Amino acid sequence: MRTLIKNARVIDPASGHDAPGDLWLEDGKVLEITPAGARAAQKNDAVIDAAGAVVAPGLVDLHVHLREPGEEYKETIASGTRAAAAGGVTSVACMPNTHPPIDNLATVEMVLSKAKQQGVVNVYPIACITKGRKGEELAEMGELQAAGVKAVSDDGEPVASPMLMRSALQYAGMLDLLVINHAEEKSLTGNGVAHAGFMAAKLGLSGVPRSGLEIMIARDLLLAEETGCRLHIPHVSTAGAVRMIREAKARGVKVTAETAPHYLALTDECLATYDTNVRVNPPVPEASDQAALIAGLQDGTLDAIATDHAPHSRREKEMEFALAAPGISGLETSLSLVLTTLVATGKMSLLEALRRMTANPAAILKIPKGTLAPGADADVVIFNPEAERVIQAKEFVSQSNNTPFDQWQVKGRVLATLVAGQVVFFDPAFEGKIRKV
Ligand code: DOR
Numbered sequence: 081m082r083t084l085i086k087n088a089r090v091i092d093p094a095s096g097h098d099a100p101g102d103l104w105l106e107d108g109k110v111l112e113i114t115p116a117g118a119r120a121a122q123k124n125d126a127v128i129d130a131a132g133a134v135v136a137p138g139l140v141d142l143h144v145h146l147r148e149p150g151e152e153y154k155e156t157i158a159s160g161t162r163a164a165a166a167g168g169v170t171s172v173a174c175m176p177n178t179h180p181p182i183d184n185l186a187t188v189e190m191v192l193s194k195a196k197q198q199g200v201v202n203v204y205p206i207a208c209i210t211k212g213r214k215g216e217e218l219a220e221m222g223e224l225q226a227a228g229v230k231a232v233s234d235d236g237e238p239v240a241s242p243m244l245m246r247s248a249l250q251y252a253g254m255l256d257l258l259v260i261n262h263a264e265e266k267s268l269t270g271n272g273v274a275h276a277g278f279m280a281a282k283l284g285l286s287g288v289p290r291s292g293l294e295i296m297i298a299r300d301l302l303l304a305e306e307t308g309c310r311l312h313i314p315h316v317s318t319a320g321a322v323r324m325i326r327e328a329k330a331r332g333v334k335v336t337a338e339t340a341p342h343y344l345a346l347t348d349e350c351l352a353t354y355d356t357n358v359r360v361n362p363p364v365p366e367a368s369d370q371a372a373l374i375a376g377l378q379d380g381t382l383d384a385i386a387t388d389h390a391p392h393s394r395r396e397k398e399m400e401f402a403l404a405a406p407g408i409s410g411l412e413t414s415l416s417l418v419l420t421t422l423v424a425t426g427k428m429s430l431l432e433a434l435r436r437m438t439a440n441p442a443a444i445l446k447i448p449k450g451t452l453a454p455g456a457d458a459d460v461v462i463f464n465p466e467a468e469r470v471i472q473a474k475e476f477v478s479q480s481n482n483t484p485f486d487q488w489q490v491k492g493r494v495l496a497t498l499v500a501g502q503v504v505f506f507d508p509a510f511e512g513k514i515r516k517v
């Protein structure tokens with residue numbers, strides 16, 4: 081079975097390709113990119129007319145909470161992967177802070193088998209660093225890796241003990257397994273619910289100081305440097321963190337880092353409404369931090385943009401700010417927020433922005449994704465980067481619509497998403513462009 085996606089602007093950050101052309105897929109793999117109209121479709125080929133649209137590798141999101149097992153009222157593997165597809169995301173790495181946590185072989189296998197049966201995008205389960213995410217004893221990393229795990233994290237909770245974190249890096253390092261440590265020093269962050277700045281003080285919200293996050297990042301960078309092991313820092317939100325990661329990279333420390341679209345789109349000014357959808361961990365800091373994050377993305381200090389998609393039900397958000405669960409349902413807004421905040425503003429080219437959502441996260445996870453190279457899996461997003469749209473939280477495919485971006489006017493509309501050559505999402509208005517010859 082062959083598919084032609086024609087008349088597109090084809091962008092493949094992995095090879096630096098950005099030109100008008102046609103993308104050919106065959107039997108679930110990328111066949112080739114040809115100049116527009118170079119070859120005509122044959123009988124039985126499927127043809128997608130992508131005139132005016134960008135065709136790129138499907139997005140790879142290395143930080144997603146799918147909530148299954150245990151919190152299926154927030155999200156399931158079925159609903160979360162459909163939300164991913166709607167957002168142009170074709171591969172997700174899902175965090176293990178489920179109930180039970182993903183810290184053993186049986187749970188990994190359960191997630192993988194559900195993903196195979198009910199998921200519409202590729203799912204890479206991240207397993208726990210420590211048993212039960214308790215920070216006491218390392219999980220069986222070798223066994224977890226043999227089951228297909230690419231990374232370990234106790235996300236939501238830091239590995240508090242420096243000694244245990246050092247061992248985790250060493251064990252994982254021997255296996256070439258990625259360690260992602262939630263960077264938070266609880267004695268400093270305490271019961272803080274917002275960035276400790278002018279806004280939190282004015283509104284009477286307890287604060288999270290930047291040092292509460294940065295002390296843990298500093299510690300982990302020291303441990304990664306000393307052990308020579310690979311470390312990934314999730315949801316980087318502050319200027320100081322960007323500076324330390326930049327310096328560590330310059331010294332050759334094997335560190336990679338991600339930030340999230342909400343830190344690019346919001347500052348702590350947004351706390352003024354007390355909208356609990358703004359409550360996220362780490363909290364949204366100030367404009368000076370946002371500028372540093374953008375500079376970090378521009379110079380490669382920050383490798384990836386990942387959503388930290390954290391669905392929560394209305395029950396957990398409709399309450400006073402300090403009691404609401406932290407997190408933002410992000411899969412269906414990430415591409416638009418990146419296009420609006422980075423690309424439309426001229427801060428980053430479309431190719432470079434997409435690199436941080438495709439080839440870079442795939443390289444961090446060491447998965448063969450995020451490229452349109454011939455022979456690669458035919459995971460593709462087709463989107464209009466210029467389309468203006470108003471975000472409608474109530475229309476989210478995700479089971480949860482906890483977003484601070486409802487009613488925001490943004491750029492970018494996903495027209496279709498393909499996984500292994502199969503259409504897993506299409507915008508109803510785009511349906512007529514998909515046909516058989
Ligand atoms: O805002 C957050 N929500 N940050 C985390 O680290 C965990 C996540 C969740 O699981 O809801």
Ligand code: ZN
Nearest residue numbers: 175235236388
């Ligand atoms: Zn997370």
